[in-house]
Amino acid sequence: GQQVMQIPQYQHVQEGEDFTTYCNSSTTLSNIQWYKQRPGGHPVFLIQLVKSGEVKKQKRLTFQFGEAKKNSSLHITATQTTDVGTYFCAGYHSGTYKYIFGTGTRLKVLA
Amino acid sequence: GAGVSQSPRYKVAKRGQDVALRCDPISGHVSLFWYQQALGQGPEFLTYFQNEAQLDKSGLPSDRFFAERPEGSVSTLKIQRTQQEDSAVYLCASSMGGNTIYFGEGSWLTVV
Numbered sequence: 001g002q003q004v005m006q007i008p009q010y011q012h013v014q015e016g017e018d019f020t021t022y023c024n025s026s027t028t029l030s031n032i033q034w035y036k037q038r039p040g041g042h043p044v045f046l047i048q049l050v051k052s053g054e055v056k057k058q059k060r061l062t063f064q065f066g067e068a069k070k071n072s073s074l075h076i077t078a079t080q081t082t083d084v085g086t087y088f089c090a091g092y093h094s095g096t097y098k099y100i101f102g103t104g105t106r107l108k109v110l111a
Numbered sequence: 112g113a114g115v116s117q118s119p120r121y122k123v124a125k126r127g128q129d130v131a132l133r134c135d136p137i138s139g140h141v142s143l144f145w146y147q148q149a150l151g152q153g154p155e156f157l158t159y160f161q162n163e164a165q166l167d168k169s170g171l172p173s174d175r176f177f178a179e180r181p182e183g184s185v186s187t188l189k190i191q192r193t194q195q196e197d198s199a200v201y202l203c204a205s206s207m208g209g210n211t212i213y214f215g216e217g218s219w220l221t222v223v
Contacts (some may be wrong), residue, residue, distance in 0.1 A: 033212070042202060043154065044216040088153050097167040098144075099212070101153035 002027050004091045006102035014110050019076045021105035023089035030094040032065055032072045037104075038085045046074075079109045113137075115215035118202050123221045124193045132188045132218040136205030144212070145178055145188050146202040154202055160186060161208075193222045 003026045013019050023032065031050040035043035047056055049072060051067035056063045062075045072089055086106045090099040114155040115117050116135040124130050141162055144152035147170075156170040162183035170180070175193075180186040190197055 018126075035214075042216050043204075045211050045213065048210045055156075090154075097159040097161075098154065098156040098170065104153045 002091070002093060002100050004089060004100050004102040006087075006089060006105050009103065009107055010106045012108045013079050016078050017084070019079050019107055021074050021087050021089075021107075023072045023074075023091075023102050025070045025091045025100075027057050027070070027089040027093065028064060029069050031092050032069075033090045033099060034063055034072075034074055035088045035090060035094070035101075036085050037088065041085075051083060052059070076107075079107070081109050081111055083107060093105060115203055115205050115213050117201075117215035117218050119218060120216065121204075121219045121221075123223060126194060126222055127192050128222075129189065129191045130193055130220060132190075132201050132203075132220070134186045134188070134203030134205075134215060136184065136186070136203070137213055138184075139207070139210045140205035140213075141183075142206040142212075143180060143186050144204040145186070146204065147172075148200045148202055148217070150199075157188070157201075190220075193220075195222050198222045 005024050007022050033048045034046040035045045047063050053067045054065040060077045064073045086104045088104045089102040092099050118133045143160040145157040148154045158178045159167040160180040175191045177189045198221050200219050202217045204212045204214040206212045
């Protein structure tokens with residue numbers, strides 16, 4: 001079946017260091033979304049990528065969608081304590097109605 | 112409303128009890144999703160509605176789980192004869208059908 005994996009599972013960084021999480025799908029995706037979930041909170045939509053090779057930036061966050069539309073990454077430059085949380089990717093396949101969430105990467109930022 | 116509203120926020124059920132979880136999506140949102148999130152895991156898809164039509168229920172784990180959205184707005188997820196493995200956060204999300212999906216704060220179910 002369709003699976004979406006993320007690595008790493010956990011990441012501890014010192015404040016100011018960069019952080020990257022990688023998302024890999026077992027099948028080609030129509031689009032991919034990224035979410036952030038704070039401890040005890042709910043997933044909050046960050047961005048959607050649709051095109052092969054697409055790169056989007058939101059301030060210190062850079063999102064990439066692979067050429068084959070099977071992988072994606074989220075890079076945070078100069079992390080801050082407010083970046084703490086779990087980052088999920090969610091892949092969408094055309095012809096279905098579901099976003100399949102990745103396993104998540106839990107980010108901890110040490111001040 | 113301003114966001115997706117879910118109730119109850121917290122529910123403790125005795126094993127074997129039936130529960131009903133309510134979701135009020137953002138007004139006008141056509142698409143409605145239910146997800147189940149166990150502690151430390153990513154959300155797992157349960158079911159999808161487009162207006163009142165349930166187009167995908169492939170994620171419902173057993174026939175004890177039932178969801179409805181009779182008027183294309185409010186949705187209810189019902190779990191019959193709850194079991195301990197049903198303990199999780201149940202997330203509802205809605206969308207206009209385009210890009211952004213808005214999640215509610217979830218209903219935290221604990222089965223004892």
